[in-house]
Amino acid sequence: MFTFRHYCVDLHHAPQQPKQDATDIRFADVIIHGNAAFTQVPHIALLGVPQHIGVERNGGRGGAGAAPEAIRAWLNRLTISNGTDSISSDIRIADYGNINTNGKTLEEIHEAQQEAVTQLLREGAFVLVLGGGHDIAYPNGAALGSLGKTVGIINFDAHLDVRPFNEHGRHSGSPFRQLIEDPAVHIPGGCFAEFGIQSFSAAAAHMQYVLENGHHITMMHHIHANGFTESLSNTWNAISQAENVYCSFDIDGVSSAYAPGASAPSADGFTPRNMFDAALFIGAQKQTKLVDIVEVNPFYDLDARTSKLAATIAAHCIWARAQALCM
Amino acid sequence: MFTFRHYCVDLHHAPQQPKQDATDIRFADVIIHGNAAFTQVPHIALLGVPQHIGVERNGGRGGAGAAPEAIRAWLNRLTISNGTDSISSDIRIADYGNINTNGKTLEEIHEAQQEAVTQLLREGAFVLVLGGGHDIAYPNGAALGSLGKTVGIINFDAHLDVRPFNEHGRHSGSPFRQLIEDPAVHIPGGCFAEFGIQSFSAAAAHMQYVLENGHHITMMHHIHANGFTESLSNTWNAISQAENVYCSFDIDGVSSAYAPGASAPSADGFTPRNMFDAALFIGAQKQTKLVDIVEVNPFYDLDARTSKLAATIAAHCIWARAQALCM
Amino acid sequence: MFTFRHYCVDLHHAPQQPKQDATDIRFADVIIHGNAAFTQVPHIALLGVPQHIGVERNGGRGGAGAAPEAIRAWLNRLTISNGTDSISSDIRIADYGNINTNGKTLEEIHEAQQEAVTQLLREGAFVLVLGGGHDIAYPNGAALGSLGKTVGIINFDAHLDVRPFNEHGRHSGSPFRQLIEDPAVHIPGGCFAEFGIQSFSAAAAHMQYVLENGHHITMMHHIHANGFTESLSNTWNAISQAENVYCSFDIDGVSSAYAPGASAPSADGFTPRNMFDAALFIGAQKQTKLVDIVEVNPFYDLDARTSKLAATIAAHCIWARAQALCM
Numbered sequence: 001m002f003t004f005r006h007y008c009v010d011l012h013h014a015p016q017q018p019k020q021d022a023t024d025i026r027f028a029d030v031i032i033h034g035n036a037a038f039t040q041v042p043h044i045a046l047l048g049v050p051q052h053i054g055v056e057r058n059g060g061r062g063g064a065g066a067a068p069e070a071i072r073a074w075l076n077r078l079t080i081s082n083g084t085d086s087i088s089s090d091i092r093i094a095d096y097g098n099i100n101t102n103g104k105t106l107e108e109i110h111e112a113q114q115e116a117v118t119q120l121l122r123e124g125a126f127v128l129v130l131g132g133g134h135d136i137a138y139p140n141g142a143a144l145g146s147l148g149k150t151v152g153i154i155n156f157d158a159h160l161d162v163r164p165f166n167e168h169g170r171h172s173g174s175p176f177r178q179l180i181e182d183p184a185v186h187i188p189g190g191c192f193a194e195f196g197i198q199s200f201s202a203a204a205a206h207m208q209y210v211l212e213n214g215h216h217i218t219m220m221h222h223i224h225a226n227g228f229t230e231s232l233s234n235t236w237n238a239i240s241q242a243e244n245v246y247c248s249f250d251i252d253g254v255s256s257a258y259a260p261g262a263s264a265p266s267a268d269g270f271t272p273r274n275m276f277d278a279a280l281f282i283g284a285q286k287q288t289k290l291v292d293i294v295e296v297n298p299f300y301d302l303d304a305r306t307s308k309l310a311a312t313i314a315a316h317c318i319w320a321r322a323q324a325l326c327m
Numbered sequence: 328m329f330t331f332r333h334y335c336v337d338l339h340h341a342p343q344q345p346k347q348d349a350t351d352i353r354f355a356d357v358i359i360h361g362n363a364a365f366t367q368v369p370h371i372a373l374l375g376v377p378q379h380i381g382v383e384r385n386g387g388r389g390g391a392g393a394a395p396e397a398i399r400a401w402l403n404r405l406t407i408s409n410g411t412d413s414i415s416s417d418i419r420i421a422d423y424g425n426i427n428t429n430g431k432t433l434e435e436i437h438e439a440q441q442e443a444v445t446q447l448l449r450e451g452a453f454v455l456v457l458g459g460g461h462d463i464a465y466p467n468g469a470a471l472g473s474l475g476k477t478v479g480i481i482n483f484d485a486h487l488d489v490r491p492f493n494e495h496g497r498h499s500g501s502p503f504r505q506l507i508e509d510p511a512v513h514i515p516g517g518c519f520a521e522f523g524i525q526s527f528s529a530a531a532a533h534m535q536y537v538l539e540n541g542h543h544i545t546m547m548h549h550i551h552a553n554g555f556t557e558s559l560s561n562t563w564n565a566i567s568q569a570e571n572v573y574c575s576f577d578i579d580g581v582s583s584a585y586a587p588g589a590s591a592p593s594a595d596g597f598t599p600r601n602m603f604d605a606a607l608f609i610g611a612q613k614q615t616k617l618v619d620i621v622e623v624n625p626f627y628d629l630d631a632r633t634s635k636l637a638a639t640i641a642a643h644c645i646w647a648r649a650q651a652l653c654m
Numbered sequence: 655m656f657t658f659r660h661y662c663v664d665l666h667h668a669p670q671q672p673k674q675d676a677t678d679i680r681f682a683d684v685i686i687h688g689n690a691a692f693t694q695v696p697h698i699a700l701l702g703v704p705q706h707i708g709v710e711r712n713g714g715r716g717g718a719g720a721a722p723e724a725i726r727a728w729l730n731r732l733t734i735s736n737g738t739d740s741i742s743s744d745i746r747i748a749d750y751g752n753i754n755t756n757g758k759t760l761e762e763i764h765e766a767q768q769e770a771v772t773q774l775l776r777e778g779a780f781v782l783v784l785g786g787g788h789d790i791a792y793p794n795g796a797a798l799g800s801l802g803k804t805v806g807i808i809n810f811d812a813h814l815d816v817r818p819f820n821e822h823g824r825h826s827g828s829p830f831r832q833l834i835e836d837p838a839v840h841i842p843g844g845c846f847a848e849f850g851i852q853s854f855s856a857a858a859a860h861m862q863y864v865l866e867n868g869h870h871i872t873m874m875h876h877i878h879a880n881g882f883t884e885s886l887s888n889t890w891n892a893i894s895q896a897e898n899v900y901c902s903f904d905i906d907g908v909s910s911a912y913a914p915g916a917s918a919p920s921a922d923g924f925t926p927r928n929m930f931d932a933a934l935f936i937g938a939q940k941q942t943k944l945v946d947i948v949e950v951n952p953f954y955d956l957d958a959r960t961s962k963l964a965a966t967i968a969a970h971c972i973w974a975r976a977q978a979l980c981m
Binding site: 265 | 678732734925931959
């Protein structure tokens with residue numbers, strides 16, 4: 001049924017360390033892989049985009065292409081329970097492997113990603129995409145936009161990522177400008193939110209671009225001052241005026257103490273707890289159709305600290321969506 | 328007088344960097360070592376258990392065996408004052424070196440540890456044990472239980488450590504199940520507390536095991552929500568219904584940003600300040616007879632960050648007990 | 655006009671990565687270098703002191719001598735805007751390179767530093783000095799004291815740095831004792847403040863020395879308990895009784911999770927946000943004439959985390975002063 005299969009490279013190896021212990025169920029025990037993933041619509045779909053072409057086009061350091069495998073390795077080892085509540089066995093979670101990036105241009109990869117994500121969304125799956133650089137936000141947002149409903153976006157990030165194209169074309173710093181300016185994506189005024197933007201990391205002209213398009217920016221220092229929960233609530237109230245919501249977690253929005261393995265780390269930023277709270281809240285909202293986690297860079301990671309963080313964000317998000325589906 | 332001497336390997340080298348400066352007294356200047364330690368009952372006794380056999384039996388990565396020496400090296404360099412208040416020279420602090428682990432099985436090491444700790448406790452010493460893996464919690468708790476009084480336990484940890492034995496027998500994930508099920512250790516209902524347990528790191532069946540035995544679990548996300556001080560106070564009120572208290576600090580309960588050198592680090596967790604506050608509070612309570620610090624793994628540490636943290640937790644604990652003894 | 659030129663080694667290379675993009679202005683685009691810096695009085699002057707002689711005299715580990723270049727490299731890459739507010743093009747920011755340390759003793763370097771800083775202060779510039787070890791606080795404070803007005807000092811630090819000279823003479827642990835005891839520097843009672851001092855890192859006798867001289871100490875655990883903003887406000891109210899204020903940021907006052915590249919890192923400490931808030935507040939006060947950032951140690955840094963933090967503290971400070979000058 002999933003015709004996007006030809007875009008994907010399945011992960012042929014078995015998931016790491018399935019426990020097969022009924023008293024200690026891990027994500028590796030419940031995620032469906034390979035041929036089985038294509039037989040039935042999942043409730044929750046995973047997809048990887050293992051490339052950092054857009055990061056390098058933006059002058060950044062490579063490595064994010066290794067993130068999907070690094071994150072999956074840790075996700076597989078996590079238990080499926082948040083306290084005493086486990087993910088129901090009624091919830092079908094399928095991993096569709098990675099978009100085939102072999103010998104492709106960034107534009108070709110994005111096209112394949114957009115088609116694959118669109119199909120999963122059309123089938124009704126909640127889609128979790130593991131980047132890759134932040135350039136993957138464009139095909140993700142465009143996929144959601146192609147459903148014909150209005151789109152709200154929240155971007156957890158130290159940076160705005162609304163730069164113009166450079167001499168290489170699109171890149172990891174340009175996706176949200178692409179989405180704002182794409183006539184096929186209907187983002188109502190105020191329904192795009194930048195969340196966690198850091199001082200001295202965003203150009204004033206780019207700040208103005210976002211604001212002049214009628215959208216929201218919440219600076220990191222305002223989040224520190226006003227509290228994470230209240231700031232997120234205010235932002236959600238704005239973007240949830242749209243029919244469907246897409247949430248992007250750029251790991252460099254987290255302080256580099258917690259997320260050293262990022263393409264462009266910053267001293268200040270979110271805590272892991274902030275990200276888990278956000279994933280629980282956003283994953284549980286039925287309007288949320290699509291989440292991604294981007295810019296994890298295993299080449300610069302320390303003892304897999306950042307991959308484990310990203311995996312735990314994914315776990316919270318999947319768990320929250322699973323709980324919401326069972327209510 | 329201390330017949331456990333034959334269990335121990337003294338640290339033959341002099342303590343590192345004694346300052347011998349009357350205006351700047353360090354722990355190295357006041358801790359009694361070697362033969363002198365055995366001549367008189369100390370107020371506070373240090374003991375190391377340098378092995379990671381239980382960690383490896385549990386599928387973890389070795390290294391915790393190097394922790395006692397790494398922690399002592401930094402403890403020796405700290406000043407003995409918390410602000411303007413120094414540890415009184417009336418307080419006798421003795422380091423009994425390490426339990427001899429040379430060529431021993433984990434079971435033999437635990438037996439020697441239990442006997443040595445029991446004797447120190449019977450003599451009235453406050454005992455601080457430096458692990459080693461978390462398996463050392465079993466002989467520690469059993470030693471306290473052997474005094475014939477009821478036992479309260481607080482475990483600062485990301486994980487429950489109530490797994491059944493595996494094919495190797497006891498291991499670093501099993502100590503609290505051993506204690507709960509040991510008829511020689513009387514832990515009244517509600518007097519064992521897991522504190523700081525993390526989502527997706529504890530199996531639902533193990534959570535239920537603790538709760539069905541009538542004990543307490545405080546999840547890390549509840550501590551974030553309710554505040555550390557109030558959460559700890561509630562937990563203390565429960566466990567202090569027992570006559571004697573044992574407190575175990577698993578360093579992996581601290582966020583990996585602050586404690587990268589752990590056998591099984593996690594992104595979320597306690598801050599150093601949380602641990603210092605806990606050590607001050609718990610060290611000052613006369614019911615507390617025994618504290619350990621476990622799972623520091625110098626093989627994976629960064630610039631001794633975790634060993635220094637563990638040493639500073641130890642310093643707060645020793646200082647608080649010394650102050651309480653002088654009141 | 656600047657006769658201190660012979661003390662300085664200009665940075666001959668061009669600033670790193672000037673963007674020359676009018677929509678994305680970086681510090682590299684606005685900081686004046688080389689001959690041009692000497693033609694006119696700047697509003698804000700940068701100066702480096704690339705040595706760690708005082709650190710090594712104090713038994714510490716070398717590396718801080720590499721900090722001025724490491725910090726500048728990251729400062730140059732930051733945008734000049736805090737949110738939508740950019741540094742005005744009316745503000746002249748000049749980098750005077752480094753004090754020439756080649757073949758000099760620590761005493762000779764300090765003398766040159768003091769003369770250079772004094773001249774910049776006399777010309778009315780706001781001076782930001784990049785260390786180097788904390789020994790540079792003595793010539794900095796002495797320069798401000800030589801203006802004939804009373805001096806207030808706030809030292810953000812885990813340590814007191816009021817040790818006596820040792821067998822090598824002055825060192826990185828002695829500068830504030832030197833300033834307190836220098837009859838040419840008039841620090842009124844209560845106008846020297848130690849802020850963020852950590853338990854078990856300061857000798858009781860040194861604590862008493864500061865207090866008996868009538869000055870202030872705010873322990874890190876009191877800042878955790880009372881809040882950073884209120885603690886800083888109380889301290890500012892005390893030291894701002896003096897006419898001119900000098901602020902020293904020792905990077906080891908920041909938790910080692912955020913600032914691993916320090917000469918003497920500690921587990922507990924300030925967050926990056928604390929330092930940014932402090933830099934914004936203190937940089938904006940007209941009484942503040944002089945700021946330094948010391949003890950960054952690139953030899954022990956992780957992926958430039960600490961140099962980037964120091965650069966971002968500098969950016970907040972420069973921006974705040976620029977805003978204040980435009981009001």
